[in-house]
Amino acid sequence: MLDKVTRIQTDLQGSLALTGIGHGTDRALYLGLMGETPRTIDTSSVDEKLARIREDKMITLLGEREIAFDPARDVDFRGDIMPVLHPNGMKLTAFDQVGVVLLCETWYSIGGGFVRREDRMGAERAKEVLDVAYPFSSGDELVDICNRENLFIHQLIARNEDSYRPREDTFRMLDEIWSVMSNCIGRGLITKGILPGGLEVARRAPSMYAKLTSHGPANEREALLDWLNVYAMAVNEENAAGGQVVTAPTNGAAGIIPSVIMFYCASDGLAEMEKIRTFLMTAAGIGMLYKQKASISGAEMGCQGEVGVACSMAAGGLAAAWGGTPDQVEHAAEIGMEHNLGLTCDPVGGLVQIPCIERNAIGAVKAVNAARLAVQSDGQHKVSLDQVIETMRQTGLDMNSKYKETSEGGLAVNVVAC
Numbered sequence: 001m002l003d004k005v006t007r008i009q010t011d012l013q014g015s016l017a018l019t020g021i022g023h024g025t026d027r028a029l030y031l032g033l034m035g036e037t038p039r040t041i042d043t044s045s046v047d048e049k050l051a052r053i054r055e056d057k058m059i060t061l062l063g064e065r066e067i068a069f070d071p072a073r074d075v076d077f078r079g080d081i082m083p084v085l086h087p088n089g090m091k092l093t094a095f096d097q098v099g100v101v102l103l104c105e106t107w108y109s110i111g112g113g114f115v116r117r118e119d120r121m122g123a124e125r126a127k128e129v130l131d132v133a134y135p136f137s138s139g140d141e142l143v144d145i146c147n148r149e150n151l152f153i154h155q156l157i158a159r160n161e162d163s164y165r166p167r168e169d170t171f172r173m174l175d176e177i178w179s180v181m182s183n184c185i186g187r188g189l190i191t192k193g194i195l196p197g198g199l200e201v202a203r204r205a206p207s208m209y210a211k212l213t214s215h216g217p218a219n220e221r222e223a224l225l226d227w228l229n230v231y232a233m234a235v236n237e238e239n240a241a242g243g244q245v246v247t248a249p250t251n252g253a254a255g256i257i258p259s260v261i262m263f264y265c266a267s268d269g270l271a272e273m274e275k276i277r278t279f280l281m282t283a284a285g286i287g288m289l290y291k292q293k294a295s296i297s298g299a300e301m302g303c304q305g306e307v308g309v310a311c312s313m314a315a316g317g318l319a320a321a322w323g324g325t326p327d328q329v330e331h332a333a334e335i336g337m338e339h340n341l342g343l344t345c346d347p348v349g350g351l352v353q354i355p356c357i358e359r360n361a362i363g364a365v366k367a368v369n370a371a372r373l374a375v376q377s378d379g380q381h382k383v384s385l386d387q388v389i390e391t392m393r394q395t396g397l398d399m400n401s402k403y404k405e406t407s408e409g410g411l412a413v414n415v416v417a418c
């Protein structure tokens, strides 16, 4: 019915409205209406595309049909509505030329770039774990299967993914993920300037990188921290500037996994891709547990669901890349979350800059330490990954909505955004 549409009305609801401008939700919305996708968009063309909408008050739906579109009239930020199904709601209504509603749908942004229509909420979670060689729904189950079948976690995940596509396609997709991650680090390390949004936050990764590389290889013990910091911040500064990132598991927490991989797996010559695939598949297996049992949405869980989960995934991934057993990987992932429990989401000005950029640097360092603690142990520990995921879920439910991606509490109200 695209040729009948003459107007689109969009209501952003809940957290999606309250942090919408700072998070670039409005920009993403316009680009989505134009048919762009995060995976394929040429990010250097974004500003020009958005300027056309502002100046001409026109938009080309799906790149095919041009209609009048005035953001001030057609996009409503309904922070007063907190949807019951998920705090990130978006209602889209298409009208014909006499104002008859052609289609009206409500979608939810459920974390990590995933969106789900209202009638599919809850339905697909179960489907995601069916029809695979080794279905699992808890950390204990995952480790038990691995031990029983004599598999590492990444091997189990690879076999499960075989149900969806040939193994070589899975590897190709993993390599593509790493390619986007490493390109993002590369851009972030050299792109200078002030981040958009009005907070006047300067990009720091380029100057940190210049210092790190100007005197040859550094021998100080702190060089480990410097590299993890600069890689993570390079990614999150790119994210804050609207550059292409991999949600890992989310945009706000996109720097932790690439940083740890870059430091530990990307300088081993021929061995690197195998290590990186091991890392990514293990991290993915851990991420699945959080998605199944709790949430990776800052709007539901606070920052523990974003940076905390990324830290947990990275810790597990690194332990696996170091050759850790499934028990040690589970332990690493558990430690990675345990010390992020209660972490609130309070972005200043709704922008994913303060505290988010530094928080990724801290998260990367914490992930390495968690992996180290785990591989130095025999895998025996008092707190299980399942217990810590459930604790995160309960903490997220108890957390005041001021601290769940609404910018109504914490640093967001104590640091003046001007």
Ligand code: SF4
Pocket (backbone or CB within 6 Å): 252, 253, 298, 302, 303, 304, 306, 307, 344, 345, 346, 347, 351, 352, 353, 355, 356, 359, 405
């Ligand atoms: S504080 Fe954490 S959860 Fe909130 S926007 Fe920043 S990175 Fe995302």
